[in-house]
Amino acid sequence: MKLNWTSEEESFRAELRGFLQSVQLGKPPKDKIGRTDWARRWNATLCDNGFAGPGWPKEYGGMALDLRHQVIYHEELARARVPAPPGTGVAMCGPTIIKHGTPEQRERFLKPMLRSDEVWCQAFSEPGAGSDLPSLTTTARRDGDDYVVNGQKVWNSAADVADMAFTLVRTGARDSRQKGISYLLIDMKSPGVEVRPLKDITGGAAFCEIFFDDVRVPVANRIGEENEGWKITRTTLGHERSAGVLKQAAFYRNIVDEIYGLLRERGTTEDPVSRDRLADLEVQTRILQVNALRILSHIQEYGEPGPIASVNRLINSTFEQRLHEIALELLGPAGLLDGADGVQGRRWTYGYLRTRASTIGAGTMEIQRNAVAEQVLGMPFDPAMPPR
Amino acid sequence: MELTWSVEQEQFRAALRGFLDAKATVETLRPHLDEDDPVAAFDRGVWEQLAVQLGAQALAIPEEQGGAGASLAEQLLVLEELGRVLYDGPFLATVIATAVLNTIGPAAAGALLQGIAEGATVATLAEAEGDAFFRPPADTQVHIAGPTARVTGVKRYVLDGGVADVLLVTATTPEEPALVAVETSAAGVEVTPVRTLDRTRRMATVSLKDAEGTVLAVGADAARALAHACDVAIAALAAEQVGGAARCLELTVEYSKLREQFGRPIGSFQALKHRCADVLVSVEQSRSAVLYAAWASQEDPAELGTAACVAGARASEAYLQAAQENLQMHGGIGYTWEHDAHLYLRRAKSSHQLFGSPAEHRRRLADLVKL
Numbered sequence: 020m021k022l023n024w025t026s027e028e029e030s031f032r033a034e035l036r037g038f039l040q041s042v043q044l045g046k047p048p049k050d051k052i053g054r055t056d057w058a059r060r061w062n063a064t065l066c067d068n069g070f071a072g073p074g075w076p077k078e079y080g081g082m083a084l085d086l087r088h089q090v091i092y093h094e095e096l097a098r099a100r101v102p103a104p105p106g107t108g109v110a111m112c113g114p115t116i117i118k119h120g121t122p123e124q125r126e127r128f129l130k131p132m133l134r135s136d137e138v139w140c141q142a143f144s145e146p147g148a149g150s151d152l153p154s155l156t157t158t159a160r161r162d163g164d165d166y167v168v169n170g171q172k173v174w175n176s177a178a179d180v181a182d183m184a185f186t187l188v189r190t191g192a193r194d195s196r197q198k199g200i201s202y203l204l205i206d207m208k209s210p211g212v213e214v215r216p217l218k219d220i221t222g223g224a225a226f227c228e229i230f231f232d233d234v235r236v237p238v239a240n241r242i243g244e245e246n247e248g249w250k251i252t253r254t255t256l257g258h259e260r261s262a263g264v265l266k267q268a269a270f271y272r273n274i275v276d277e278i279y280g281l282l283r284e285r286g287t288t289e290d291p292v293s294r295d296r297l298a299d300l301e302v303q304t305r306i307l308q309v310n311a312l313r314i315l316s317h318i319q320e321y322g323e324p325g326p327i328a329s330v331n332r333l334i335n336s337t338f339e340q341r342l343h344e345i346a347l348e349l350l351g352p353a354g355l356l357d358g359a360d361g362v363q364g365r366r367w368t369y370g371y372l373r374t375r376a377s378t379i380g381a382g383t384m385e386i387q388r389n390a391v392a393e394q395v396l397g398m399p400f401d402p403a404m405p406p407r
Numbered sequence: 408m409e410l411t412w413s414v415e416q417e418q419f420r421a422a423l424r425g426f427l428d429a430k431a432t433v434e435t436l437r438p439h440l441d442e443d444d445p446v447a448a449f450d451r452g453v454w455e456q457l458a459v460q461l462g463a464q465a466l467a468i469p470e471e472q473g474g475a476g477a478s479l480a481e482q483l484l485v486l487e488e489l490g491r492v493l494y495d496g497p498f499l500a501t502v503i504a505t506a507v508l509n510t511i512g513p514a515a516a517g518a519l520l521q522g523i524a525e526g527a528t529v530a531t532l533a534e535a536e537g538d539a540f541f542r543p544p545a546d547t548q549v550h551i552a553g554p555t556a557r558v559t560g561v562k563r564y565v566l567d568g569g570v571a572d573v574l575l576v577t578a579t580t581p582e583e584p585a586l587v588a589v590e591t592s593a594a595g596v597e598v599t600p601v602r603t604l605d606r607t608r609r610m611a612t613v614s615l616k617d618a619e620g621t622v623l624a625v626g627a628d629a630a631r632a633l634a635h636a637c638d639v640a641i642a643a644l645a646a647e648q649v650g651g652a653a654r655c656l657e658l659t660v661e662y663s664k665l666r667e668q669f670g671r672p673i674g675s676f677q678a679l680k681h682r683c684a685d686v687l688v689s690v691e692q693s694r695s696a697v698l699y700a701a702w703a704s705q706e707d708p709a710e711l712g713t714a715a716c717v718a719g720a721r722a723s724e725a726y727l728q729a730a731q732e733n734l735q736m737h738g739g740i741g742y743t744w745e746h747d748a749h750l751y752l753r754r755a756k757s758s759h760q761l762f763g764s765p766a767e768h769r770r771r772l773a774d775l776v777k778l
Contacts, residue, residue: 279778283778288778291770294769294770294773294778295766295769295770295773297773297778298720298769298770298772298773298778299720299769301717301769301772301773301776301778302696302716302717302720302721302769302772303692305696305699305713305714305717306692306695306696306699306717306721309410309695309696309698309699309702310691310692310695312410313410313411313695313698315410316409316410316411317411319409320409320411320413320414321411321414325411326691326694327691327694327695330684330687330688330691333684333688334688334691334692385677385681387684388680388681388684388685389677389680389681389684391684391687391688392674392679392680392681392683392684393680395684395687396656396660396683396684396687397660397664398660398663398664398674398675398679398680398683399663399664399671399672399674399675400675401675401676401677402671402675
């Protein structure tokens, strides 16, 4: 399945491809610090040449691309194996600053964020506030022109390389839930900030814990009004999220084809039971591609992404897990090897372990099902739950 | 086409839904469910109105043969709506027969297509022998002399055989396959309706003894028509399954808001919410798969087989899941004859077997994509 591109779109693609080919930044270094620096250099280069922030407005250094151009943008960057901006600022915090920040905040934070001069990490979850995020207890007490922040955050990707954190902190009463939360930007070099890498089930440490001990943060770093941070946490720009869905579908298609290649080499694809498993994977992979294109078509026809967008995350997270389960299963005895002995540099054992997080992070599967049932199907709220 | 229904297509859907609300609801099926002769219950008047008022039967027929010159895509949209209300008329059979006749072309099939477009002729494909769908004909023999043919054999699982006027029979000469149009009123044709799990889907066994018919195609042309019919049948059934599954989920959610236990609506319990969300995921995935088939039929016909396998595999499972969950979440009332839950369950389960199981669709897909 392919989209039909206009000649204008094709020439945008050619221009972008030509530029990406001209960039000579070498291969990614193996170590984490080196890789982050390499990714920073890539994004600075993109930014300096006007190829960063596909969905961001032009006045903040972005490209202000419509959805179809964003799709081309992501396809070409994936093709050239350009690293994503390090950290989660550009995707998650930038849109919030753009829509809810003051002119001074936009001036101060956006350009360095887009250029990766400053890497950002998210600090929302806490040990006691996971699915029930509105119960968070990291406090920000007002003291003159500063807040004094105390508490602990967890599941912060890139916190160990981040310059800044975008956080949710409690500025209201202890039991104020969503009504007492503020959105605060914290300089990670401030005294009292401690970052500890968190070793996860893969053996690596993609996430960290952050401890705040009497950390002073200027009130000027608060986005939006005090106690009104909850509403702005999920700010997105235009159709950035929809473009991401297409990018992801293409990514999965490649992984699945790699599984086929691997298993064909090993002669596994002849066995009828294995074939059935793989055909099921093929069914799902093709549907993922259609889902993504459906969102695109729906936006073009109706101006909004339509019904599939609301269940897309549920579909993708289960799919990621399933494809790694099948890959390992069909590798047979070789699927139990790991580390230096693991098949293809342990990518399948690593992927199997890593994708356990797919149904936990950014809202567990269970929380998402609740949201779909209540917000899409209109099923009644649980009267035993706190009000939303 | 795009991978979504257009505004115009949605307007057509709304008109069709309005028609069905007035003329063909699940309620209208009720009085006939206990009858032994399922054929007698077929409301030919509604069928003709469907043709005259909405042109549903004419959609995929070229304008030269009195059709609307639309495509399989529009037929899939209609099937989705008919699946929602378990419509019992021969529309699925018509879609498959139309695909066969379109492949053969107007010279041999023009008159039949004209009759179908008007709603005057009901045609159905009679191909299954023994216990399998869409295999090359082996046991049904045909003797061809010029444009006429004489057919002998037994065809099973013939959709709407009891209400059809014309059978499109697959048969074989000593050398090659052939496709023959035989009128059900012809001498030597015996149509015996069979009772089915799904009482809203008519089927028959057709016995042909030296029955006279007209040759539609022979050799590679006949084989191509049958192969295309297979792809269209699976995609068409998937569209019907999506409609049924979506309706089941609506019924489940509606009931979960009304039914109270422990002093609260049962839909407020997470145990139900999660399963309803899972059904929605299945329904939406199946919708995507059907749109894929609709897209392929227009933009890349070579991919229709692949898309049909994807749609058949996914939608069969989705409908069964939705129908079983609907019955379960209705509790005791869902187990009664009076409640509609079992009608959808019967349709879902029998559709799960019709034209091949999900595992068979996957097996074919594995071959098509050269796994």
